[in-house]
């Protein structure tokens with residue numbers, strides 16, 4: 001029997017897709033090994049969102065080949081679609097599969113015998129029309145599953161290569177979304193996290209009927225699941241219907257991740273984002289008013305071409321003024337074949353990093369303030385596995401990471417615990433209430 005190990009870089013969507021590829025190997029009789037263990041075949045599902053992501057991919061491939069020169073190495077994902085020749089230049093890579101070929105791996109390779117050259121199979125991105133279904137687990141515990149409902153993107157943000165890597169927007173038929181969700185629920189998962197490149201742009205046409213994200217959410221809400229997390233959604237697509245559904249049903253997590261990218265109007269325009277800072281601000285306050293205890297994350301990019309010190313400060317002050325709970329901060333990274341790369345006013349890499357550092361400190365403060373608002377309250381937490389340090393960790397519905405000392409009996413349960421203390425960086429320390437009742441069992 002042959003063995004395979006797989007590794008994922010990048011977003012939740014990639015994780016869900018790697019899980020599906022792993023499932024294909026399993027059904028062909030392969031033994032699944034952990035990443036880092038020696039295996040006959042190694043699959044790397046790559047990201048290409050920044051230059052660093054590309055670099056990390058190259059480092060991983062080289063290290064796998066160094067430690068296990070006989071392994072048959074397959075590289076797929078966004079980097080493979082965008083720069084296959086660059087990957088083929090790494091000695092020991094056997095097969096490179098683009099976005100359209102990722103799920104047809106066994107059509108391209110049968111015997112997994114190493115040769116002294118690499119094969120590239122990659123369709124032009126504008127020919128990619130199919131939707132490849134995927135859903136995944138975060139661990140063997142079956143707590144949270146990532147369900148892919150949409151792929152690709154029709155937006156043309158000037159800094160982004162994702163439309164070139166994944167193609168135009170396409171969505172999973174609404175009936176299949178419900179079927180996949182039922183499979184996830186039947187396997188024992190407690191939470192479904194919706195994933196896609198631009199999830200809010202979900203659109204499926206069936207005859208006269210056009211289904212949007214609100215229809216998907218309405219269908220999922222009818223199922224017997226504890227939690228549904230929308231997670232990332234573009235601000236211009238988070239509409240009143242969705243907000244009102246989330247507000248009306250306890251199954252939806254009171255948590256949104258809403259990309260901002262810049263708080264400066266001119267930079268937003270140069271990025272070709274589809275909203276103004278006023279729309280963003282009004283949305284955040286609406287969520288705060290309408291949805292109890294809502295947790296809101298935001299993505300921000302620093303050092304976009306032409307971003308002056310003043311424009312950076314506009315972003316800093318804007319974010320500082322908003323009731324967001326945490327930030328994901330990225331330093332701008334030049335990507336080939338994007339419009340932004342041609343813009344004047346390059347910001348020095350050191351300065352990009354300095355600005356990112358300032359925003360990360362702001363994020364720590366925001367998170368501390370947000371977490372502190374819940375100390376001494378009782379919160380429902382979906383617990384994952386016991387960690388090496390003896391704590392069990394999990395998430396509240398509004399995305400506070402919580403840890404409780406001991407106990408394996410919490411794994412994959414939702415339990416109400418009292419939040420005790422936080423430093424805003426590490427998980428919030430919490431205690432079980434009613435412990436004696438549990439220990440009597």
Ligand code: SF4
Nearest residue numbers: 153155156157160162
């Ligand atoms: S919305 Fe913009 S940033 Fe997001 S994937 Fe589409 S083009 Fe890229």
